[in-house]
Amino acid sequence: MLNADSCYQALVTRDRRFDGIFYIGCKSTGIYCRPVCTVKTPLQKNCSFYRSAAAAECAGFRPCLRCRPEHAPGNALIDSVSNLAAAVLERIESGSFEGIDETAKELGISDRHLRRVVQSEFGVSPIELLQTHRLLLAKLLLCDSALPITEIAFASGFSSVRQFNDAFKTRYNLNPSNLRKSAANKVSDRPIVCELAFRKPLPWAQIMNYLQLRATPKVEYVTDESYSRTLSLGKHAGWIRVFKSSQKDTITVEISASLAAVLPMVLHKIKSLLDLNADTERIEERLGAIVHTHGLRVPGSCDPFELCLRAVLGQQISVKGASTLMGRIAQKYGQEIDCAIAELAYLTPSSSRLATAKKEDLCTLGLTGSRSQTVIDLAKAEATGKISFDAKEAAQAQMLRLKGIGGIGEWTAQYVAMRALKWPDAFPHTDLGIKKALAEDNPKRILQLSEKWSPWRAYATMHLWSSLH
Numbered sequence: 003m004l005n006a007d008s009c010y011q012a013l014v015t016r017d018r019r020f021d022g023i024f025y026i027g028c029k030s031t032g033i034y035c036r037p038v039c040t041v042k043t044p045l046q047k048n049c050s051f052y053r054s055a056a057a058a059e060c061a062g063f064r065p066c067l068r069c070r071p072e073h074a075p076g077n078a079l080i081d082s083v084s085n086l087a088a089a090v091l092e093r094i095e096s097g098s099f100e101g102i103d104e105t106a107k108e109l110g111i112s113d114r115h116l117r118r119v120v121q122s123e124f125g126v127s128p129i130e131l132l133q134t135h136r137l138l139l140a141k142l143l144l145c146d147s148a149l150p151i152t153e154i155a156f157a158s159g160f161s162s163v164r165q166f167n168d169a170f171k172t173r174y175n176l177n178p179s180n181l182r183k184s185a186a187n188k189v190s191d192r193p194i195v196c197e198l199a200f201r202k203p204l205p206w207a208q209i210m211n212y213l214q215l216r217a218t219p220k221v222e223y224v225t226d227e228s229y230s231r232t233l234s235l236g237k238h239a240g241w242i243r244v245f246k247s248s249q250k251d252t253i254t255v256e257i258s259a260s261l262a263a264v265l266p267m268v269l270h271k272i273k274s275l276l277d278l279n280a281d282t283e284r285i286e287e288r289l290g291a292i293v294h295t296h297g298l299r300v301p302g303s304c305d306p307f308e309l310c311l312r313a314v315l316g317q318q319i320s321v322k323g324a325s326t327l328m329g330r331i332a333q334k335y336g337q338e339i340d341c342a343i344a345e346l347a348y349l350t351p352s353s354s355r356l357a358t359a360k361k362e363d364l365c366t367l368g369l370t371g372s373r374s375q376t377v378i379d380l381a382k383a384e385a386t387g388k389i390s391f392d393a394k395e396a397a398q399a400q401m402l403r404l405k406g407i408g409g410i411g412e413w414t415a416q417y418v419a420m421r422a423l424k425w426p427d428a429f430p431h432t433d434l435g436i437k438k439a440l441a442e443d444n445p446k447r448i449l450q451l452s453e454k455w456s457p458w459r460a461y462a463t464m465h466l467w468s469s470l471h
Contacts, residue, residue: 004024006050013049014043016037016038017037017038018251020037021199023037024051024052024053025053025058025071025074026050027049027052027058027061028049030044030048032064033066034058034059035069036066036074038069039066041066053125054125055074055138056133056135058071059137059173060130064173064174064175065174070142070145072141073198075199075279086119086120087120089105090105091124095135096266097266097270099132102117105128133169136160137174139266139269140166140170140178142196143196144182146196148194149262151178154166154178156263157262158265192259193257193259194256194258195255196255197250197254198253198255198273198278199253200252200253201280201281202251204251205296205298207226208468210226213301216321216324216325217325218308218350219326220332220348221329221332222346223346227246228245229243230244230345230346231346232339232346233304234350238260238261240257240258240259240261240339241258242304244275255269255272258341271303275301275302275303277299277300277424278299280300285461286461288455289458289461289462289465292462294466294468294469295465298461299461300424301421302422303421305350306391306422307384309418310384310414310422311331311356311380312325314409315328315377317413326368327369330367331356332351334363336348336350336351353382353384354381356381359378361374361375361378362374372409375408376408379407383407389403389404389407391422397423401419412430412432413433427456427457427459428459428460429460431448433463436467439467439469439470
């Protein structure tokens with residue numbers, strides 16, 4: 003239960019630590035806001051408080067046009083009281099939600115129980131949660147992008163423009179076209195530009211440095227100011243570029259128009275890449291003395307198979323050496339792509355393409371014979387569905403499947419769980435850097451020491467690595 007007095011105090015002080023944690027419905031205006039909204043603070047008697055934007059909307063409130071609730075940072079999955087509810091939210095945000103019946107079947111529970119869990123966790127039904135997510139995404143695109151309204155309707159998950167218009171009229175009492183900003187000056191084939199929020203602090207320089215050291219040449223391009231890459235999702239291919247706004251607590255995102263049809267999935271991947279939803283203040287309370295840089299994140303990945311492949315190539319060689327090998331593989335097996343960013347030229351090779359690679363051809367690129375075989379076996383396993391990097395299976399089970407592939411051991415599985423599977427308690431306890439940071443060589447002793455950081459040991463890993471520099 004939300005404490006009204008505590009929530010109101012956070013509202014009065016506009017404490018950014020509560021941004022995305024709760025929302026305020028103002029009875030006198032019929033509008034709901036984020037705790038950081040700059041409008042005049044309403045009287046407490048006129049305020050009601052909600053765990054989610056969906057709950058506020060179901061109570062009859064419309065989203066504020068100033069603080070824009072669609073920009074509020076979300077909650078990390080580990081913050082959710084219910085992992086089942088988190089699984090539903092994960093699918094909705096990634097654009098892979100196929101209905102409550104199908105999701106319940108995947109999770110091995112009844113649809114009735116899953117509806118009850120979501121209602122208890124978020125205060126709304128799964129369908130209401132999905133509807134709110136679609137509407138807030140559409141609102142973001144209407145305000146920030148140059149996409150035509152018809153494309154926005156389908157990109158947001160609506161099955162028709164009529165359904166899209168009816169939803170806006172019913173929920174917001176607005177016509178979607180009324181939300182457009184300077185629509186006459188917008189060109190539809192320009193990149194889609196929008197903003198993603200985060201909770202301060204965000205050590206941008208450290209994150210960019212980490213990604214830059216591990217970037218794949220011609221697939222990724224990283225500078226001190228921005229991260230760019232090519233991206234392929236199903237039949238859609240294009241590019242993305244992200245950089246930190248100098249004036250707002252947001253990340254500016256540029257997405258090629260060719261990825262408009264899969265926009266929810268692209269935005270979800272960018273949030274995962276930069277770990278934008280992390281509640282680092284809460285995490286650092288648990289980590290204590292090992293905290294090296296406030297706000298440090300666990301960088302994720304836009305392509306989990308690519309990251310897993312990169313982890314295999316990085317075994318027992320330098321970070322730079324692994325990036326070089328990855329670049330050679332991308333240029334030999336990846337598809338060429340025309341890109342507005344000159345430094346980008348290839349898509350990451352698909353698992354189906356690498357599964358047909360010959361061992362001797364990989365060896366000519368600089369891989370050892372055993373490493374070449376691991377790459378081929380990994381690609382075959384992913385291409386045939388033996389392993390998967392989606393949220394439909396627990397991270398621990400996915401790690402076991404990975405370790406069933408010859409050449410993939412505990413370190414690689416834990417590293418993939420950290421970044422590709424976004425498992426916050428992953429901990430590569432055999433890592434040389436962790437041994438050095440802790441001045442301890444015994445892996446069992448290191449595991450014992452790490453128990454006090456659970457369930458945030460992936461973040462502990464990043465802080466320990468950071469302390470070495």
